[in-house]
Amino acid sequence: MKWQRILALVTTAAALATPVQAGIFFGKKKPTPVDPNQRVPELLGVVKTSPDEHKRSQAAEELRKYDPQAYPDIVPVLIDVLASDSKPSVRVEAAQTLGKLRPVSLAVGQALEQALAKDTSMRVRLQARSSLLQYHWSGYRTPKKDVNPAPQTKEPPLAPSLPTDAPAPVPTSPKPALARPAASIGLPMTPPSRQRVVVPPPGEAFPSVPVIRTTPIQTGARPLPPQPADLSLPPRW
Numbered sequence: 651m652k653w654q655r656i657l658a659l660v661t662t663a664a665a666l667a668t669p670v671q672a673g674i675f676f677g678k679k680k681p682t683p684v685d686p687n688q689r690v691p692e693l694l695g696v697v698k699t700s701p702d703e704h705k706r707s708q709a710a711e712e713l714r715k716y717d718p719q720a721y722p723d724i725v726p727v728l729i730d731v732l733a734s735d736s737k738p739s740v741r742v743e744a745a746q747t748l749g750k751l752r753p754v755s756l757a758v759g760q761a762l763e764q765a766l767a768k769d770t771s772m773r774v775r776l777q778a779r780s781s782l783l784q785y786h787w788s789g790y791r792t793p794k795k796d797v798n799p800a801p802q803t804k805e806p807p808l809a810p811s812l813p814t815d816a817p818a819p820v821p822t823s824p825k826p827a828l829a830r831p832a833a834s835i836g837l838p839m840t841p842p843s844r845q846r847v848v849v850p851p852p853g854e855a856f857p858s859v860p861v862i863r864t865t866p867i868q869t870g871a872r873p874l875p876p877q878p879a880d881l882s883l884p885p886r887w
Contacts, residue, residue, distance in 0.1 A: 690721045697744075698727060703737045710743035714750045725751065729761045738771035745774060749781025754790040763792065 690713070697709040710731060718724045725748070732744040745765055748758050762785060765778035782790075 686716055686721070690716055690724070694723060694727050697731055697740075703740060706731075706735070706737070706740045707743045710740060710747050714747040718751045719753075725755065725758060729757060732761055732765055732774075738773050741765070741769065741771065741774045742777045745777045745781050749784050752788065754785055754788050756790075756793070759785055759790045759792065 693709040693713050697706050697713070700706050700709070710728065713724055713728065716724060728744045728748050732741050732748065735741050735744065745762060748762060751758065759782070762778045762782040766775055766782060769775050769778065
């Protein structure tokens with residue numbers, strides 16, 4: 651019966667000991683606290699550059715424990731992993747972590763939509779759909795696209811407007827057309843006011859002189875009064 655007494659003494663000592671003493675007695679160590687300022691950069695380096703697929707998946711899963719506002723590099727790195735990592739298991743963990751990060755952001759929502767539409771792995775597409783559904787429940791809305799864009803024309807751009815302090819243009823009136831002389835349009839000129847009169851010899855009649863009448867439109871002068879066809883002068887004594 652000695653072993654029963656020994657077992658009772660060990661049980662009593664374990665019950666009366668403090669948690670630290672009990673851990674030392676049974677060989678357990680208290681976990682050391684993790685410094686986020688040191689742990690987050692380590693995880694980001696592992697998820698980007700580690701050749702081990704399992705380590706990259708674990709790093710993407712552990713990153714969901716930290717606040718993306720305190721560590722803004724988490725979201726861009728996970729978006730890049732979701733789009734470019736060669737292993738579907740790593741992309742699945744990245745999609746699940748992105749769906750759990752808060753607050754929601756437009757970049758994360760668009761990355762999940764791209765993974766749902768274009769990823770070659772069905773596992774990744776299913777996880778992207780689930781994460782996107784949770785993201786919609788948290789307030790994310792897909793941006794609307796313009797279904798009727800403005801038509802583009804080939805018209806030249808409008809002329810630049812004049813500055814407000816520029817002087818207004820002065821309107822100019824058209825110059826009046828100058829009257830052309832009668833000779834230039836083939837019309838007879840108005841005879842001068844003084845002409846040499848030729849007197850015929852005695853006993854002969856005065857030759858008839860044709861009278862050329864002009865209009866005011868042609869010469870701009872008053873029209874001549876009508877004259878008789880034959881002019882007879884008295885004989886000169």
